[in-house]
Amino acid sequence: MRETQGQLVKRLDYQPSAYLIDSVDLTFDLDPAKTRVLNRMRMRRNPEVAAQPLRLDGEDLNLARVLVNGEGTSFKMEHGQLVLEKLPEGSDPFELEIFTTCNPAKNSTLSGLYVSQDTFFTQCEAEGFRRITYFLDRPDIMASYSVTLRAERAAYPVLLSNGNLVEQGVLDDGRHFARWVDPHRKPSYLFALVAGRLVCREQRIKSRMGGEHLLQVYVRAGDLDKTEHAMQSLMHSIAWDEARFGLSLDLERFMIVATSDFNMGAMENKGLNIFNTKYVLANPATATDVDFANVESVVAHEYFHNWTGNRVTCRDWFQLSLKEGLTVFRDQEFSQDLAGSDSARAVKRIEDVRLLRNVQFAEDPGPMAHPVRPDSYLEINNFYTVTVYEKGAEVVRMMQTLVGRDGFARGMKLYFERHDGQAVTCDDFAQAMADANPGSPLSEHLETFKRWYSQAGTPALKVTSQHDAANRRYTLTVRQFCAPTPGQSDKLPFLIPIQLGLLSASGQALSASQLLVLSEAEQSFTFEGIDEPPVPSLLRGFSAPVTLHYPYTRAELLTLLAHDSDPFNRWEAGQRLCLEVAVRALQGQQTPTLSEELRQSSEKRQMLLGHKSQGTWFRIVISNYYRDKSLVDDLTGTGYCKYESRLVLRSTEIQPLFYDLLKNKCTQCDA
Ligand SMILES: [Zn+2]
Numbered sequence: 001m002r003e004t005q006g007q008l009v010k011r012l013d014y015q016p017s018a019y020l021i022d023s024v025d026l027t028f029d030l031d032p033a034k035t036r037v038l039n040r041m042r043m044r045r046n047p048e049v050a051a052q053p054l055r056l057d058g059e060d061l062n063l064a065r066v067l068v069n070g071e072g073t074s075f076k077m078e079h080g081q082l083v084l085e086k087l088p089e090g091s092d093p094f095e096l097e098i099f100t101t102c103n104p105a106k107n108s109t110l111s112g113l114y115v116s117q118d119t120f121f122t123q124c125e126a127e128g129f130r131r132i133t134y135f136l137d138r139p140d141i142m143a144s145y146s147v148t149l150r151a152e153r154a155a156y157p158v159l160l161s162n163g164n165l166v167e168q169g170v171l172d173d174g175r176h177f178a179r180w181v182d183p184h185r186k187p188s189y190l191f192a193l194v195a196g197r198l199v200c201r202e203q204r205i206k207s208r209m210g211g212e213h214l215l216q217v218y219v220r221a222g223d224l225d226k227t228e229h230a231m232q233s234l235m236h237s238i239a240w241d242e243a244r245f246g247l248s249l250d251l252e253r254f255m256i257v258a259t260s261d262f263n264m265g266a267m268e269n270k271g272l273n274i275f276n277t278k279y280v281l282a283n284p285a286t287a288t289d290v291d292f293a294n295v296e297s298v299v300a301h302e303y304f305h306n307w308t309g310n311r312v313t314c315r316d317w318f319q320l321s322l323k324e325g326l327t328v329f330r331d332q333e334f335s336q337d338l339a340g341s342d343s344a345r346a347v348k349r350i351e352d353v354r355l356l357r358n359v360q361f362a363e364d365p366g367p368m369a370h371p372v373r374p375d376s377y378l379e380i381n382n383f384y385t386v387t388v389y390e391k392g393a394e395v396v397r398m399m400q401t402l403v404g405r406d407g408f409a410r411g412m413k414l415y416f417e418r419h420d421g422q423a424v425t426c427d428d429f430a431q432a433m434a435d436a437n438p439g440s441p442l443s444e445h446l447e448t449f450k451r452w453y454s455q456a457g458t459p460a461l462k463v464t465s466q467h468d469a470a471n472r473r474y475t476l477t478v479r480q481f482c483a484p485t486p487g488q489s490d491k492l493p494f495l496i497p498i499q500l501g502l503l504s505a506s507g508q509a510l511s512a513s514q515l516l517v518l519s520e521a522e523q524s525f526t527f528e529g530i531d532e533p534p535v536p537s538l539l540r541g542f543s544a545p546v547t548l549h550y551p552y553t554r555a556e557l558l559t560l561l562a563h564d565s566d567p568f569n570r571w572e573a574g575q576r577l578c579l580e581v582a583v584r585a586l587q588g589q590q591t592p593t594l595s596e597e598l599r600q601s602s603e604k605r606q607m608l609l610g611h612k613s614q615g616t617w618f619r620i621v622i623s624n625y626y627r628d629k630s631l632v633d634d635l636t637g638t639g640y641c642k643y644e645s646r647l648v649l650r651s652t653e654i655q656p657l658f659y660d661l662l663k664n665k666c667t668q669c670d671a
Contacts, residue, residue: 010376011318017136018049021143022093026133030151030195032105032115039100039133041143044093053085057130057137058100060107065099082134098134107131116261117220118155119196121274123264126317126380129188139187139314140423149195150177156195158218162186162270164252182270184250185421187313192269194218194257201227205235208242213249217280218257226281229292230256233299240300240334245412247307256280256299266298268305275302293335301331312416315423317380321372321453322426324384325392329400332393346567353542353568356394360386361547364458369485373426373453387456394545395452399433401497401515401543402442402449411436426453441497441517448519449495456485459494461518463550467533474502474530479522480546493521499540499566502527505555507563510534515543535559540566552576 022042029036045051059080066075068087076083088094107114112131113122122128130137149159153176159168163182170176198218206212215234217227234256241247251271258280266275279298282291308330309323332352336345363369363386370385372392377383400408411433418432430450434443442449459482466475478498482491496518502510516525527534535556539548552560552573557580560573 008376008378009317009380011316011374014316014318016046016049017138017141018046018052019043019054019136020046021136021141023144023146025146025148027148028150028193030104030120030149030156032118032120033103034101035104035113035120036099036101037133039098039135041096041098042093043096045087045091047091051089053083054087054096056082056084056098056134057127058082058134059112059131061100061102061131061134063098063100063134065097067095067097069095070097100133102131110261110263113193116259117196119194119198119259120151120156121194121257121259121262122192122269123262123267123274124191124269125189125264125267127189129191132191135188137188138316139189140316142185142187142313142421142423144182144185145191146179146181147193148177148179149193150175151195156197158194158196158198158200160192160194160218160255160257160272162190162192162272184270184311186270186310187423190268190270190310190313192267192272192274194272194274197221198257199224200255201231203231203235205238207238207248209248211248213238213251214253216253216255218255219277219280220258223258223277223281226283227258229282229287229295230258230280230299233296234303236296236338237300237303237334240337241304241307241330244333244337245307245330245409247416250306250311254303256302266302268302268309270306270310273302275299296338297331297335300334301327304330304334307416311421312419313423315425317377317383318373318375319425320380320383321388321392321395322424322429324389325372325394326396326429328389328393329396332397342567346571349541349568350571352390352393356386356390356545360390360545361458363387364456364485365483367486369456371454371456371488375454375487391545398452398495398497398544399430399442399449401499402495402517403433403437403440407437407440408433426450441495441515445495445517445519448493451492451494455482455491455494456488457482457491459491459496459544459546461496461498461539461546461548463536463538463548465533465536465550467530469531472529472531474527474534475524476500476516476527476536477522477524478516478518480518481521493519494546495519496544496546498538499543501537501540501564501566501569502530502534503537503559503563504532504534505559507559509565513540513566537564537566537569539569541568542572554580 020043022044025040027038055078057080063082066073066082066084068084073084073086102113104113104115104120109131111123111128113120122132124132127137129135145162147161149161150171151159153170153174159176159178161178161180163180163184165178166181167179168177199221200216200218201224203215204212205215215231217230217234219227234254238249254271256273256275258275258277260277262274262276266279267273275298279295282295304327305323308326314320314322332348336348339345339348370383370387372387372395374383399411403411414436415429415432419428427450430446434440434446437443459480462479462481464477466477468475480493480496482494484490498516498518499513500516501513504510510530511527536550537560538550539546554577557573557577561570561577564570564573
């Protein structure tokens with residue numbers, strides 16, 4: 001049943017389905033070696049598509065029976081699909097009943113229904129549901145699901161599926177059942193069931209909007225004491241989504257299940273999220289700060305999918321970034337909002353940018369470079385990439401930068417007003433953002449902006465400056481360039497938001513932060529009333545996923561490091577200085593190193609360390625830079641928030657690189 005492998009799927013070949021599924025009623029008789037699945041669907045022809053046979057996807061299934069409106073019908077198998085040609089004409093709904101069996105114990109793909117440590121689990125994204133029953137296994141088929149699970153009571157005391165538990169009871173011969181109804185229509189990739197011997201931590205909450213909900217975290221016996229942080233993270237996520245975007249939990253019950261054999265990391269099945277244990281279990285005795293932060297961010301990410309992904313889903317898998325880019329952006333914003341202080345928010349932003357630069361930027365010059373919305377694939381599972389996720393999140397962040405935080409909230413509101421319950425495209429999201437913000441740079445340049453979805457590669461910005469003292473005028477000229485990537489030799493200009501600040505040489509802000517919008521290959525921006533050559537603070541907050549080339553002098557970088565009001569660019573200036581020192585050392589240059597220069601000047605050192613605007617984390621980086629152990633101890637003794645303490649670890653992780661470079665390559669540079 002693998003004939004479809006190796007077939008190139010193209011985005012532009014998308015066709016709506018010739019059939020629609022209104023409702024699905026599934027009955028499972030769970031047995032590890034032979035699970036029986038009865039699938040009763042209420043279907044109808046799609047009036048907008050020409051009449052044609054029904055083709056249902058299926059993989060590794062044993063087909064026992066097919067009935068149409070309760071009667072036998074002819075069918076054939078073609079390219080691994082079940083093909084039905086003699087279906088009722090006209091637009092009336094009909095009932096299709098399919099009875100199959102499968103072998104979850106032998107399913108080692110971890111896709112579809114499988115058994116792990118005597119527990120049944122499912123994983124259906126992207127195309128696993130077809131391993132459970134024959135179906136129109138594509139995300140734009142959204143249907144209402146009801147599910148009955150039957151199993152031996154002693155071996156599988158807990159029976160879970162999506163939605164609300166409406167009935168449960170005992171059957172003959174030691175078996176029992178549970179019936180679940182999901183009140184929301186969903187695509188098949190969000191279907192889930194779990195059956196086994198599990199225990200749970202429970203919490204009842206009343207949401208800000210008055211809804212009452214039961215939250216549950218299911219684990220194996222013995223792990224219950226490691227679930228408190230996951231539960232707290234879930235409660236924070238629910239509260240945050242209501243407060244920031246007005247999005248409430250839409251189910252009576254929300255469940256998280258942890259398993260050690262789940263290789264997707266975590267999955268946002270409607271109301272029944274399934275996680276690898278490493279993203280759920282954490283207790284203070286064994287977990288590090290980073291583990292705690294990861295649990296919080298992954299729990300939040302999967303919860304946020306309840307709206308961005310589940311309520312509004314993807315029309316086809318080329319639109320994967322519609323749900324992933326947006327949801328990564330949302331979990332990043334959540335972590336920042338929870339961090340509180342500007343300094344701590346910046347640390348989170350710095351971490352996100354480091355990941356993007358280290359992993360996604362590295363993907364762009366290679367053979368795997370692809371746009372955020374790919375144009376074709378052989379296997380969709382290969383497209384769960386940092387480009388679709390992390391760069392996709394940067395694309396959403398640029399939209400927020402272009403329309404502002406309030407404008408972004410308006411765009412989200414319009415997106416849900418227009419598309420709740422639908423399967424849509426990245427274009428639909430961008431359109432809603434632009435339409436909710438008429439007159440914004442996003443709405444003005446929407447078509448140019450959308451090149452971020454279609455063009456691969458990391459754009460490079462080359463910036464030069466000119467100061468005209470006589471006319472008190474300062475000009476920045478920005479050129480953009482993007483190297484060819486596979487299948488895309490020439491690129492059109494990207495729309496690049498550049499957050500800019502101008503500082504005097506002594507560090508005073510010459511203007512408030514402003515947004516420059518680059519839409520051409522080359523553009524100049526002029527600033528009047530500037531008496532002396534300023535120091536530009538470019539791309540504040542890393543306002544676009546690009547590389548920046550500006551000929552900063554060491555003095556300018558020190559000014560930014562000490563005085564920039566943007567914490568990201570303070571850190572960035574420090575990085576550039578460190579890099580410069582490292583490169584000099586590698587080149588064996590005999591010029592004084594930065595730290596020698598600073599060590600000799602107590603005034604400069606004081607300026608950097610004592611500046612009021614510096615967060616604690618920043619001072620730690622600087623003191624590490626001096627290798628002043630006493631200063632580090634001094635600072636670490638004061639109260640930190642968790643993000644700041646994480647940076648202590650992080651900075652000690654970075655520093656050895658420079659120590660080694662300096663020690664090995666240029667021994668005279670530093671002691
Ligand atoms: Zn996701």
